[in-house]
Amino acid sequence: MIKNFIFVGLIALLTSGCATGLNSQQSAQYNSMEARGLAVQEKNPTTGALLGILPGGGSFYAREPAFGVLNLLFWPLSIFWDPVSGYDGATRINYNFSKAQIDNDKREAEKKLYRDYQDGLISETALARGMRDIEDKYRY
Template identity: 85%
Template sequence: MLKNLVIIGLVTLFTSGCATGLNSQQSAEYNSMEARGLAVQEKNPTTGALLGILPGGGSFYAREPAFGVLNLLFWPLSIFWDPVSGYDGATRINYNFSKAQIDKEKRAAETKLSRDYQDGFITETQRARGMRDIEDKYTY
């Protein structure tokens, strides 16, 4: 019975011990955000990887407390996967934070442009040109 619990625990830990990184599409989007200067760094992936050497540190840093506790329990074995978990988790946080920030800034720019048009400060042509410029700026 104890042997089965240990096996189940190890299988669970090894299959879910690492934070999920970005898929290929998200990775391409995030690289594009970085290249265009739109990415925001909420967490440092290198710090997440370094903290992964500590018991559960990478997972806690990546806002995965349940995995942090599991990695804490399985330390020192967890130093094989928790640095990856911390790095991937921080990158995922940065991707999500950047995406939300870009959407927020885009909506604010569009709202300002629409208000300027409604208040008569700009023409329809200027509004259309402004909307294209906003789309170009915030597309990644």
């Protein structure tokens, strides 16, 4: 009885995948980034899924080497979950890269606008309007 319970638990754990995808809020943010042309594609999720067919390929592609080795050991069973891990991992990488790039671009735009204000090139009203525009442009 206990052996069966442990076996079922182990199978459930193994088939749940290793790389964590985006939660619902992150997914909505990433969709918004893509729709507004702000998303960065560092990794191709489809490539991650296809590489998941190879022993540990999806996890290695998603920069999860420990899970890649684990999936390598469980190959060919890992072809049931590693394509999902590769896809989710690549999407997570793209989300994180996009967020970092957007935050960096926003800081640079704010610095430029503030320098223009300090140099007397724009008024305080124009500074406030510009900051609102930057906030709207780089919101995710």
